[in-house]
Amino acid sequence: MKLVGDLTTAGLRAAQAWTVRREQPEAWREVSRMHGVxxxxxxxxxxxxxxxxLIKFLHRPMREWVPLDWDSLPDEVGSFKILGADDLLTGDAVEYGSDYSEALFEDHEAGIDWVPRWARQTFERVERAIYTVLSSAGQEEYVATRQMLIEVPAGTADRVSDELHARGALHTEAYEPLPPDRQFVVGSESWYVPCPTCKWPMHVQGASLACRYPPHFGRFQVTDERDGSGVPRVRGPVVASALSAADVVCVHEAVWRYITVPGVTEVALMRWLADQAGIGGDAVTKWPHKDRWDITVRAGATIFEVDLKDTRSPSKITARPPRARHVVVPDYRAWQVAQLRRSLPAGYEVRTVRAFKTAIRSALKEAR
Ligand SMILES: [Zn+2]
Incomplete structure (x- = not known):
């Protein structure tokens, strides 16, 4: 497992260097160094x-060209392309890199030598700053701040500041000016498009837009058409609208990846629970003990302690078993349920969000 991790990390570093070779002459040296690795x-x-x-091979999954005993490894390992046809890191590769750097944030004592340097430098400073603010917060401030970072990942600086006060959230260094790779110019104005799922500004490549988180809705196109008020129209698999980029701020990528993205599923489930007849808002505790787990809910006679896990690799979850007994994965990761049931210690209940809702409904029915 360590060997594959080292190979994947070297592949990611070579690929990342390759994507910036035109702007950064030292990138070639990094590619050669990683070839040596x-x-x-x-x-x-x-x-x-x-x-x-090496660069040519990185356009194919490692399973196809690295001679290893792949059958003994989890399915998700080595099964994705690191570079895409566009010569950029694929969504899977970015996600893999993020998954690995996440360990750094969960455990600040962890050894970090194997985390790709590019992932470390980008994320570390911001993540630590947020972590410091949240760890000094009381439970109520903690919930308000965390929920704000999930529900308002982008907006004008004024709106973000108003929300902060209205919610009683703490001031953090989470927000930064909208980066250039997430806006486009039409006419004389700059625009951005929030992802329909997480509301974070989608990444722009020419006229093509996509959320950086691969499981969120596919690709969108900016068209030449404008609506009555001059806003460029966006075409895609679901409705998405362009907004003016003037004075817009958004949460830093590290905050988005580790708080906003998993938070979308967490907050949606919290809302659903609070709306069920027989539960009510008071019976739902959000991030108890400042996130020892995600939700505690009383349904009928049963108390459910829930940890939602949204990660690419189930082996990461089993390596650090959750503190709560009920482990819930988003519906788009349903394939992980069988593997988690097999590999987590006895006593855990693993379900998708959909199946967990069914379990709650039954608990409520029994109580009636
Ligand atoms: Zn998204």
């Missing part, structure tokens, strides 16, 4: 012959 980790003659070959 591949050669040192694989048996002679098994690795890519040159750094160019």
């Amino acid at each position: 591949f050669l040192s980790l694989l048996s002679p003659g098994c690795g890519p012959a040159t750094p160019r070959d």
Whole structure:
């Protein structure tokens, strides 16, 4: 497992360097260095012959070109392309890198040598700043602040400041000016489009837009058409609208990835629970003990302690078993349920969000 982790990390670093080779001359040196890492980790003659070959191979899943005993490893390992046809990191690769750097944030004592440097530098400072604010907060401030970072990941600076006061949330360094790669110019104005799922500004490439989180709705296109008030129309699998980018701020990528993205599922489930007849808002505790787990809910005679887990690799969840007995995964990760049931210690109940709602309904019915 360690070998595959090291190979994947070297592949990610080579690929990341490759994507910035035009702006940063030292990127070539990084690609050569990572090629050297591949050669040192694989048996002679098994690795890519040159750094160019390494880049070519990174356009295919490692399972196809690295000779290893893949059958003994979890399915998700080595099964994705690191570079896409557009020569950029694929969504899967970004997600893998984020999953790994996440360990750094959960456990600040963890060794970090194996976390790709690019992931570390981007995320560490902001994450630590937020962590410091949240750990000094009381439970109520904690919930208000966390919920704000989930529900308002972008907006004009004025709106964000108004929300902060209205909610009693703490001031954090979470927000930054809207970065250039998430806005586009039409006419003389700049625009952005919030992701229909998480409301964070979608990434822009030419006229094409997509949320950085792969499970969120596919690709959108900015069209030449404008509506009555001059707003550019956006076409895509679901409705999405362009908004003016003037004075807009959004949460930093680290906050979005580790608080907003999982929070969308958490908050939706909290709302659903509070709306059920027989439960009510008072019986739902959000992030008890400042996030020892995600939700405590009393349904009928049963108290459910729930941890929602939204991660690409089920093996990451089993490596650090949750503190709550009920483990819930988003419906789009239903395939993980069987694997988690198999590999978590006895006593855990693993379900998708949908199946968990059914369990709550039955508990309520029994109580009637
Ligand atoms: Zn999204």
